[in-house]
Amino acid sequence: MTQKLSGWDDTIVAIATPQGIGAIGVIRLSGKNAIVITNQLFPSKDLIRQPSHTLHVGLIKEDNAAIDEVVVSLFKNPKSYTGEDVVEISCHGSPYVQQQVVQACIHKGARLAKPGEFTQRAFLNGKLDLTQAEAVADLIASNTAASQQTALHNIRGGFSDVLKKLREELIQFSALIELELDFSQEDVEFADRKKFYALIQSAEQTTTGLLHSFQLGNVIKNGVSVAIVGKPNAGKSTLLNTLLNENRAIVSEIAGTTRDTIEEIINIDGILFRLIDTAGIRDDSSDIIELIGIEKSREKIEQSDEVIYIFDVNTESAGELQGAKALIKEKNKNYLLVGNKTDVAGDAAAAEKFAGESVLYISAKEQQHINLLKQKLVDKIIKGNLNTENTIVTNARHYEALQQVQASLIEIKNGLDNNIPGDLLALDIRRCLHYISEITGDITNETVLDLIFSQFCIGK
Structure with a gap:
């Protein structure tokens, strides 16, 4: 079980705002002497006598030398983020001033906080469980609406609940099964096996749903890589520029202009897509540099999550399109066929030429059907499952533990099917409880905690 670890009864201090010059900088202290230390630097008022959740304006001084005029916020335990006495000093945003305030606190007995130490103390003091603590880091790192809402859902306890x-x-x-063991000689049954079986089936379905959500969660958290591939002059660079709404890639009528891969990120409906413009793939090039670019293009297909195969509807044949599809399928990649330059051929003629193929027809140059292409990309990735009010697993540690939970639930169900003795059934239940508790942090150790919280920023 979680418990207060040794060395966690001191007072820590750190700058809580980003590095650099700004209007305001916030220095945060937490610990049993947070208010006492600040009080020694704040002669304007006796902070020890002030109530919690109050603001106080005055000078921060060290050895009678003024450092800055600040606003001090008091949060007395247990009604604070960490569950300890917390003080936040809002000073002017000069890095020099902020460091002076921090050093003054250290001179009075505070210690510089480690990464994530404030949130780690909140966890150890029971203010939030481990999944909620990890969601705090996810929220800080969120860069789309989807990742923000998913993290907020978990901070509010969605996954924990x-x-x-x-x-x-x-x-x-x-407990009921173990009670039966105490009365084993009397052959009594306290636990309703039918209800328990129904519970295990429901739990298995819930766990399966959470495991399946991880693929989507990974996309929400990390984005998805999309390789734009095709023959030279098919319009790959033009499509990249159109999607980005800027001239990022050089566009030319000369085949083989793109020699190296170009990567850019675009946010579409809350999902980050890392678009990779590749060199045109062809077999008849004698240009050594272009051949290196073509080889890189093949590598990017291997590394990508999704492939857009774009082709010129005016020059590509139906047979060549089949060959391209075979190449992508051989690499076991999801793909989207995009027929380009329909402003020349016309949608109807292109559709007739490639009848039977699932092709999205566009004109990258004239920006025709680009919004439809964006929607197709989103639909292929999320498959209609993006609802940030549902619990979505985004953490690899949770995913691995959930796999163990699912395996344990299957063992319990098999045990019920085979009428195994209560003592063996109790062991399977304990194993399942162990893995659930590993996720929430009810069972953990200092090494795991250090690994998790070391990924946080200092000051949070």
Whole structure:
């Protein structure tokens, strides 16, 4: 079980705002002496006598030398982020001034905080569980509406609530089964096996749903890479420029202009797409530099999550399109066929030429059907599943533990099917509870905590 670790009863200090010059900088202290330390630097008022959740204006001084005029915010335990006494000093945003305030706090007995130490103390003091703590880091790192809302959902306890409900029900049945063991000679049954079986089936479905959500969660958190491939002069660079709404790639009528890959990020409906413009793929080039670019294009197909195969509807044949599809399928990649330059051939003629193929026809140069292409990309990735009010797994640690939870639930169900003795059933339940508790942090160790919180920024 989680417990207060040694060395966690001191007072820490750190700058909580980003590095660089700004209007305001915030220095945060947490610990049993946070208010006492600040009080020694703030002669304007006796902060120890002031109530919690109040603001105070005055000078920060060290050895009677004024450092800055500040606003001090008091949050007395347990009603604070960390559950300890917390002080936030809002000073002017000069990096020099901020460092002077931090050093003054250290001179009075504070210690410089480690990355994530404020949130780690919040976890250790029971202000939030481990999934909520990790969601804090996700929220700080969020760069789209989808990642923001998913993190907020988990901070509010969305994921935790699902796990806590399952854990409580399993504990209840485990207690009843272990009670049966105490009366084993009297052949009594306290746990309703039918209800328990229904619970396990429901839990298995819930766990399966969470595991399936990880693929989408990974997209929300990390984005998706899309390789734009095709023959030379098919319009790959023009499409990239059109999607980005800027001239990022050089466009020329000369085949083989793009020699190296170009990568740019675009946000479409809350999903980050990393678009990769590649060199045109052809077999008849004698240009050594172009051949290197073609080889890189093949590598990018391997590395990408999705492939846009763009082709010129005026010059590509139906047979050549089949060959391109075979190449992409051989690499086991999801793909979208995009027929370009329909401003020349016309949509109807292109559709007749490639009848039977699932092709989206566009004109990258004239920006025709580009919004439809964007929507197709989003639909292929999220498959209609993007609802940030649902619990979506975005953390690899959670995913691995959930796999163990699912395996344990299957063992429990098999045990019920085979009428195994209560003591063996109780062992399977305990194993399942162990993995659930690893996710929420009810069972953890200092090494795991250090690894998780080391990924946070200092001051949070």
